[in-house]
Amino acid sequence: MKITGIESIPFSIPYRKPLRFASGEVHTAEHVLVRVHTDEGLTGTAEAPPRPYTYGETQESIVAVIDRVFAPKLLGLSPLERERVHERLDRTVGNPTAKAAVDMALWDILGRAAGQSVSGLLGGYTDRMRVSHMVGFAPAARMVAEAERIRDTYGITTFKVKVGRLPYTDDVEACRALRQALGPGVELYIDGNRGWSAAESSRALREMDDLGLTFAEELCPADDVLGRRWLVARSPIPFIADESATRAAEVTRELLGGSATAISVKTARTGFTxxxxxxxxxxGLGVEIVMGNQIDGQLGTACSVAFGAAHRSSARRAGELSNFLDMTDDLLAEPLRIENGALRVPEGPGLGVRVDPEKLARYRQDR
Structure with missing residues (x-):
């Protein structure tokens, strides 16, 4: 079986409300659908969600690098030749979500060819994951109302709270209101998206010490090397590296340098391989991981849950698998459903999902 073509299709679906956090805000899912075709008629599919304020990628750059750089290098290779594929992809620096989507589409092909789910091929640990929901910037009362609605509707009891505003007291107030409203049985952790300095982060953590937070994530910039090490050494809770640890070498740097004590894994950024x-x-290093989210649509979320459910260490914590709830529509023919606080891995070979051609025709941006 050989790769005969790679499509990159830009599409755009509005969000119900803007998603706001320290590094930016998102009003529309301007993503790229990636399809890899083979000479045996099998097609693998994945989603690339650009985040220009985090990785520098845009919808246009993803389409350009796949069409002009990656596709010519990969045609004729077998989907089984993953090391050769990555050798050729890695000759181009950056472009993490473009590379990840190609990788996941190839895994989708392998699963379909074998008649097995990708999650089973990766490890097959469980068939579902508990879900964590992201609560973005808003007045405290609105953040509480959203969290209560998500809890009551979907049974979700883990919330990732976006912080990083100045003054930081607004975020402390919001976290305190969430804890008071939701009670001790709900798990809360915070993500600063590099919005605070190390000193501001330290003060905020001290003021929230009684709230029972599970994690803190990327409170200050990775470039603040000494300040970040100082903060993590004093943090009363594990500190997650996310956008500072986008590949294996950066994970090594952050963990061994004392700048993090846990890692966020995002399939949208590093694919499956x-x-x-x-x-x-x-x-191997004995640190926890959390399945993160790139504000994925349902296709990207299907990839995240397939990977997270495949391994014991990634299935241990609730995964960030609910951002698609904020989208007005999606591309999948059969929508994902969160029930009793959990998301099941779609059944069927490969990723177990199918893109609705009518929805794709409605939302694609290249025609």
């Missing part, structure tokens, strides 16, 4: 390397690296 590199995500598995990061996961095994973390297992």
């Amino acid at each position: 590199a995500s598995q390397r990061v996961l095994h690296q973390c297992e």
Whole structure:
């Protein structure tokens, strides 16, 4: 079986409300659908969600690098030749979500060819994951109302709270209101998206010490090397590296340098192949991982739950698998459903999902 073509299709679906956090805000899911075709008629599919304020990628750049750089290098290779594929992809620096989507589409092909789910091929640990929901910037009362609605509607009891505003007291107030409203049985952790300095982060953590937070994530910039090490050494809770640890070498740097004590794995950023390397690296070093989210649509979320449910260490914590709830529509023919606080891995070979051609025709941006 050989790769005969790679499509990159830009599409755009509005969000119900803007998603706001320290590094930016998102009003529309301007993503790229990636399809890899083979000479045996099998097609693998994945989603690339650009985040220009985090990785520098845009919808246009993803389409350009796949069409002009990656596709010519990969035609004629077998989907089984993953090391050769990554050798050729890695000759181009950056472009993490473009590379990840190609990788995951190839895994989708392998699963379909074998008649097995990708999650089973990766490890097959469980068939579902508990879900964590992201609560973005808003007045405290609105953040509480959203969290209560998500809890009551979907049974979700883990919330990732976006912080990083100045003054930081607004975020402390919001976290305190969430804890008071939701009670001790709900798990809360915070993500600063590099919005605070090390000193501001330290003060905020001290003021929230009684709230029982599970994690803190990327409170200050990775470039603040000494300040970040100082903060993590004094943090009363594990500190997650996310956008500072986008590949295995950066994971090593952050963990061994004392700048993090846990890692966020995002399949949208490292695909399945590199995500598995990061996961095994973390297992070897004895640090926890959390399945993160790139504000994925349902296709990207299906990839995240397939990977997270495949491994013991990634299935241990609730995964960030609910951002698609904020989208007005999606591309999948059969929508994902969160029930009793959990998301099941879609059944069927490969990723177990199918893109609705009518929805794709409605939302694609290249025609």
